[in-house]
Amino acid sequence: MKAVLKGNSAVARAVGMVRPQVISAYPITPQTSIIEELADMVTRGQLDAKFIKVESEHSAMAGCIAAASVGARVFTATSSHGLAYMHEMLHWAAGARLPVVMVNCNRALGPGWNLFADQTDSLSQRDTGWMQIYCASAQEVFDTIVQAYEVSQRTRLPSMVILDAFFLSHTYEDIELPEQDVVDRFLSPYALPNQLDLARPTLMSPVTAEDYYMEYRHKIAVAHEHALSEWQKADERWQAMTGRGYGLIEEYRNSDAEIVLVASSTIARTARVAIDDLRTRGIPAGLVRLRVFRPFPAAALRSAFASKKQVIVLDRNCSFGHHGIYHQEIKSALFDAAYSPRVQAPQVHGVIAGLGGRDVTPEDMSEIISLAWHNKLTGPVTWWDTLTEKKPDSVLAAV
Amino acid sequence: MPTPEPRWLDELAEVAFSDQPTTAINTGSWKSIAPRHEDKLPPCSELCPAGNDISKVLSLLAQSDLAGAAKLLRTTNPIPATLGRVCPHFCESHCNRDALGGSITVHMLERFLGDYSLADATGVELRPSSKSGKRVAVIGAGPAGISAAYALTMKGHEVQVFDDKPKPGGYLRTGIPDYRLPKSTLDREIALAERVGVKFRANTRVGRDITIESLQNEFHAVVVAVGLHKSRPLDVPGADHPNVYNGVELLERILAGEAPKLPRVVAVIGGGNTAIDVARSVLRLGVKPIVVYRRTEKEMPAIASEVEEAKKERIEFQFLAAPAQVMQNGNGDIIALECQKMKLGEPDSSGRRSPVAIPNEKFRIAVSGVISATGEVADLSFVRKENDKAGYFSAGDVATGQGTVAAAVGHGLQVAASVDCYLRTGNREAELPNLRSLWGRNVNVEKVATADLLNPAYFHTQPHPAITTIQPSLPLTTFDEIVQGFDLEQAQSEARRCFSCGTCNECLNCYYWCPDIAVHREPQNGGLTVDSMHCKGCGICVQECPRSAMSMGEVQP
Numbered sequence: 001m002k003a004v005l006k007g008n009s010a011v012a013r014a015v016g017m018v019r020p021q022v023i024s025a026y027p028i029t030p031q032t033s034i035i036e037e038l039a040d041m042v043t044r045g046q047l048d049a050k051f052i053k054v055e056s057e058h059s060a061m062a063g064c065i066a067a068a069s070v071g072a073r074v075f076t077a078t079s080s081h082g083l084a085y086m087h088e089m090l091h092w093a094a095g096a097r098l099p100v101v102m103v104n105c106n107r108a109l110g111p112g113w114n115l116f117a118d119q120t121d122s123l124s125q126r127d128t129g130w131m132q133i134y135c136a137s138a139q140e141v142f143d144t145i146v147q148a149y150e151v152s153q154r155t156r157l158p159s160m161v162i163l164d165a166f167f168l169s170h171t172y173e174d175i176e177l178p179e180q181d182v183v184d185r186f187l188s189p190y191a192l193p194n195q196l197d198l199a200r201p202t203l204m205s206p207v208t209a210e211d212y213y214m215e216y217r218h219k220i221a222v223a224h225e226h227a228l229s230e231w232q233k234a235d236e237r238w239q240a241m242t243g244r245g246y247g248l249i250e251e252y253r254n255s256d257a258e259i260v261l262v263a264s265s266t267i268a269r270t271a272r273v274a275i276d277d278l279r280t281r282g283i284p285a286g287l288v289r290l291r292v293f294r295p296f297p298a299a300a301l302r303s304a305f306a307s308k309k310q311v312i313v314l315d316r317n318c319s320f321g322h323h324g325i326y327h328q329e330i331k332s333a334l335f336d337a338a339y340s341p342r343v344q345a346p347q348v349h350g351v352i353a354g355l356g357g358r359d360v361t362p363e364d365m366s367e368i369i370s371l372a373w374h375n376k377l378t379g380p381v382t383w384w385d386t387l388t389e390k391k392p393d394s395v396l397a398a399v
Numbered sequence: 400m401p402t403p404e405p406r407w408l409d410e411l412a413e414v415a416f417s418d419q420p421t422t423a424i425n426t427g428s429w430k431s432i433a434p435r436h437e438d439k440l441p442p443c444s445e446l447c448p449a450g451n452d453i454s455k456v457l458s459l460l461a462q463s464d465l466a467g468a469a470k471l472l473r474t475t476n477p478i479p480a481t482l483g484r485v486c487p488h489f490c491e492s493h494c495n496r497d498a499l500g501g502s503i504t505v506h507m508l509e510r511f512l513g514d515y516s517l518a519d520a521t522g523v524e525l526r527p528s529s530k531s532g533k534r535v536a537v538i539g540a541g542p543a544g545i546s547a548a549y550a551l552t553m554k555g556h557e558v559q560v561f562d563d564k565p566k567p568g569g570y571l572r573t574g575i576p577d578y579r580l581p582k583s584t585l586d587r588e589i590a591l592a593e594r595v596g597v598k599f600r601a602n603t604r605v606g607r608d609i610t611i612e613s614l615q616n617e618f619h620a621v622v623v624a625v626g627l628h629k630s631r632p633l634d635v636p637g638a639d640h641p642n643v644y645n646g647v648e649l650l651e652r653i654l655a656g657e658a659p660k661l662p663r664v665v666a667v668i669g670g671g672n673t674a675i676d677v678a679r680s681v682l683r684l685g686v687k688p689i690v691v692y693r694r695t696e697k698e699m700p701a702i703a704s705e706v707e708e709a710k711k712e713r714i715e716f717q718f719l720a721a722p723a724q725v726m727q728n729g730n731g732d733i734i735a736l737e738c739q740k741m742k743l744g745e746p747d748s749s750g751r752r753s754p755v756a757i758p759n760e761k762f763r764i765a766v767s768g769v770i771s772a773t774g775e776v777a778d779l780s781f782v783r784k785e786n787d788k789a790g791y792f793s794a795g796d797v798a799t800g801q802g803t804v805a806a807a808v809g810h811g812l813q814v815a816a817s818v819d820c821y822l823r824t825g826n827r828e829a830e831l832p833n834l835r836s837l838w839g840r841n842v843n844v845e846k847v848a849t850a851d852l853l854n855p856a857y858f859h860t861q862p863h864p865a866i867t868t869i870q871p872s873l874p875l876t877t878f879d880e881i882v883q884g885f886d887l888e889q890a891q892s893e894a895r896r897c898f899s900c901g902t903c904n905e906c907l908n909c910y911y912w913c914p915d916i917a918v919h920r921e922p923q924n925g926g927l928t929v930d931s932m933h934c935k936g937c938g939i940c941v942q943e944c945p946r947s948a949m950s951m952g953e954v955q956p
Binding site: 203206 | 411412413414415416417418419420421424
């Protein structure tokens with residue numbers, strides 16, 4: 001069925017179809033309409049789930065953890081400060097190996113108080129043990145949520161499905177909604193190996209000292225390694241059933257490219273226009289969209305960058321004191337590659353742009369890549385289009 | 400270190416589980432404030448002059464433990480069937496339930512349990528303590544005397560009650576009309592006290608048939624509880640007429656079935672219970688009473704519901720009028736009561752606005768008789784100063800002048816506790832004990848569970864069951880009881896409306912809400928305790944206690 005939905009509605013529709021039993025949530029802009037729609041569905045009896053209104057995001061996740069521990073399929077959504085407030089419980093959900101699925105609308109953290117797109121909130125949760133998938137369209141949001149329930153259940157790792165504030169959360173797009181039975185057939189029957197059993201009472205997640213702690217942590221690491229193939233398998237199976245798949249990363253005009261732009265989320269959709277434009281100008285540009293960020297698809301990236309001259313990483317985030325976070329991650333993947341005799345690492349340059357919802361236009365990206373192509377970007381990282389750092393003179397006209 | 404088996408990691412579960420409790424970790428050691436179960440006084444018990452443990456009694460009744468409820472009630476109240484009928488129920492004036500469907504009708508439940516134990520005393524009877532070998536004389540078999548005698552008997556003392564009337568009961572028998580208190584009820588209530596071991600000696604007036612000195616020689620202690628029976632005479636010109644009656648004496652004669660032939664229209668002077676009781680009684684004898692009172696209805700000391708009943712019976716009231724003269728015609732018949740017109744002035748020591756005469760404003764009420772019911776005083780002519788020595792006690796109205804049956808019962812109990820202390824130790828306590836501290840359960844009698852301490856989330860509006868009264872059909876001729884008692888279903892549904900303010904009724908909210916599982920139930924009796932080693936002092940249990948039966952306090956280092 002075709003529908004025109006904003007990103008948040010696509011989330012609610014997807015959650016409605018995976019048959020969650022418990023939704024434990026607290027409102028925060030810009031995700032609020034997600035849980036409002038779900039609450040409506042529960043109230044109208046369209047969704048047979050318990051909706052728990054909590055007093056904070058910390059409790060929202062605690063509610064999900066408790067419900068998941070007894071074997072319920074759970075959902076919550078948050079954003080920005082809400083996600084930050086949840087931080088402790090994010091570690092707990094992952095450490096307790098609970099297949100919680102959450103949606104985060106990427107929104108800037110204050111101060112200054114800001115409601116708009118920025119990836120620092122979710123990337124600050126990089127090390128919590130959650131899987132993170134950055135979506136570029138309402139359709140992908142829908143499809144990824146369904147996939148996330150399957151992958152989380154199979155790996156017992158929680159998933160964070162991420163969409164940009166407003167650029168995606170509140171933008172209407174046409175999407176294709178599958179029939180309920182497609183979703184039902186796609187998802188494995190829900191069962192957890194370690195759920196609480198009243199017949200056999202146990203203390204869950206007790207004190208675990210140095211004798212076993214590391215082993216449990218190692219298991220999380222192993223599960224993440226394994227999760228890459230689970231994401232791939234789930235994506236392929238979904239593609240076979242619906243015709244739509246996304247891969248761990250998405251490449252655009254990359255096979256013959258010599259300079260590659262790396263971006264994620266909605267910026268990576270805009271970037272296609274810039275790539276097309278640069279091609280008409282004779283610059284052999286390609287695009288890699290990072291979709292699955294945790295687990296990190298290092299091998300897929302290395303192969304996408306094989307024999308490229310330059311990689312320009314566009315970060316809508318920053319790890320202060322160092323560089324953009326994608327920038328660092330990609331450099332580290334390629335540094336590993338440097339030990340491999342078969343791969344010549346490309347030059348990598350980071351660009352920080354679009355923080356706090358500032359628009360990053362196709363013209364911006366054309367200009368960034370053409371500057372890089374002409375070796376006009378100096379230093380390891382460029383803060384793009386800020387009043388506080390002088391922009392290099394445009395070279396677009398010369399091309 | 401041995402090398403793990405290759406599959407070792409696979410065999411380890413994904414997450415850690417334990418079948419051992421975490422009690423070894425004393426997570427409560429950092430708290431600076433801690434909750435504790437602390438029962439407080441409910442407003443009803445705070446105001447009950449007899450100090451009844453109302454919330455606990457009602458909680459037992461609500462749980463269908465009728466015998467337990469009646470028995471507990473009788474430990475602090477030897478005459479519940481009587482008090483349930485005649486008490487102005489102070490307990491209901493500040494009931495926290497009031498705003499949510501009306502105060503609990505405690506008096507109806509007291510009456511229900513009193514009647515229950517009169518009908519079937521099985522499981523209700525209290526057993527006195529072992530014999531102390533001490534003997535106590537109580538002078539006066541009214542409510543104070545009965546309650547003192549009853550409490551002292553329960554303590555194991557041998558008690559003899561002396562009374563000048565043919566049957567015990569005092570003012571309950573001679574002053575309260577049958578339509579409020581059937582004498583059969585009183586008889587059975589006294590019989591129950593006798594079964595506990597109280598001995599009554601009737602027709603014996605101390606000072607006439609026996610001296611107080613002889614009692615003081617014969618008994619280890621003497622309790623004077625003679626009440627206030629001597630009427631103040633009407634002190635106006637013309638009051639020495641045979642058709643001018645003393646209210647207390649007239650009531651006694653009516654109740655004894657020896658009513659004189661009364662004039663057709665009488666003025667009843669006074670605003671207290673005696674005035675109302677006399678007026679309603681003579682009404683039933685075919686007389687038309689007109690109640691004459693110096694102040695207004697608002698200042699009347701009589702029980703408001705009794706005044707309401709009197710109005711329903713079409714008894715006339717003349718407020719703001721003080722008797723000035725009883726007028727006679729030439730034949731010596733009373734023709735009118737001349738009254739001084741009054742207005743309300745400043746509040747007096749009782750807090751009520753005082754009556755002030757309006758100069759030269761007099762009027763007459765046409766009557767053929769006058770009954771004076773303006774208050775009573777004690778007759779202590781049998782006591783001399785030298786009688787007041789160790790072992791001499793006085794109880795009830797003669798000591799306090801409080802004027803209600805409940806106050807007399809309460810004071811009787813307090814004095815009994817004091818006498819008991821004297822008999823056991825030879826010393827008298829400086830002050831009478833707080834009746835609530837005699838309940839035998841832990842209650843902080845200094846704290847009252849007022850409405851602001853309750854958690855309103857747990858209580859919802861619920862009206863009380865209707866109280867049935869027999870509507871008077873005029874002219875009234877019978878002394879039948881007017882207010883009908885609750886049946887079992889009504890009584891229980893009313894008891895279940897009780898918030899149990901300040902009184903733990905083991906609703907287990909604390910137990911279920913505690914996030915640290917630090918509220919425990921005692922395996923033996925189900926009692927609740929806070930595990931101080933694991934309580935973090937979050938206070939959720941105190942907040943979620945509906946009835947303020949828990950408190951927070953600082954942890955002593």
